[in-house]
Amino acid sequence: MLCVNIDRTVLAGEISQEGGGVTNSADAGTGSDAARTRRRYRQLRRAELEAQTRLRITEAAMKLHGTVGPSRTTVTAVAEEAGIQRGTVYRHFPDEDALFRACSMHWLSLNPTPSPEAWVEIEDPSQRLRRALAELYHWYQRNQRMLDNVFRDAPLVPALKPPVEGLQRQLSAMHATLMRGRRQRGRRRARVGAAVGLAVGFGAWSSLVRENGLDSAEAVDLMATMVSAAGAQ
Structure with a gap:
């Protein structure tokens, strides 16, 4: 009797004969898995590189918006700042709206506006106002260059309308939040509301601090006193 010793892995797989050779389906499956793994790795790596390029473009645009301003930021300038070709910018951002939207979202993620939710816990409206103005004026101080450029260029650049409107909604x-708990009614409440609206605006901070030389703490005191006087009349 002729005895043939067959390996278990061969016995478990399908045996095919091609040109006198024997192929183990288990080995073929292993090769297929390896190919899929390599293909998946290449896809992930390509996606990672694409994300890095997109971020470079976004950060380049953000830097230019904060220096020369949005209206003077060109695709050519963004490409040069990011170290890529113009076509690469258009491949990631087909129009100005898409680029400005990504830039605004990225900038706000790095520079979030103060949250009024933390102020609600302060029952005294006057103390709440002082806390809010201190945080808001610090934010204005830190981001004044970008805010100057955005507000200056907003009438010239339609793509700036959504982010500017978003900031106005936040204000x-x-x-x-700052009007909650105030007992004034009628015209007195209207005066208080107008005073609070003036106090939280970027223009008020800019006028008091940059144009008239107050520091932020003095500006907070002055605005809080103004709001209090508006409610007392």
Whole structure:
């Protein structure tokens, strides 16, 4: 009797004969898995590089918005700042709106506005106002260059309309929080509301601190006194 010793892995797989050779399906499966793994790795690596390029473009645009301003930021300048070709910018951001939207979202993620939710816990409206203005004026101080450029260029660049409107909505939410618990009614409440609206604006901080030489703490005191006087009349 002729005895043939067959390996278990061969016995478990399908045996095919091609040109006198024997192929083990288990080995073929292993090769296929390895190919899929390599392909998956290449896909992940390509996606990672694409994300890095997109971030470089976004940060380049953000830097230019904060220096020369949005209206003077060109695709050519963004490409040069990011160290890529113009076509690469368009491949990631087909139009100005897409680029400005990504830039605004990235900038706000790095520079979030103060949250009025923390102020709600302060029952005294006057103390709440002082806390809010201190945080807001610090934010204005830190981001004044970008805010100057954005507000200056907003009438010239339609793509700036959504982020500017978004900031205005945030200021409106702050205003509503700062009006909570105030007992004034009628025209007196209207005066208080107007004073609070003036106090939270970037223009008020800019006028008091940059144009008239107050520090932020003095600006907070002055605005808080103004709001208090508006409610007392």
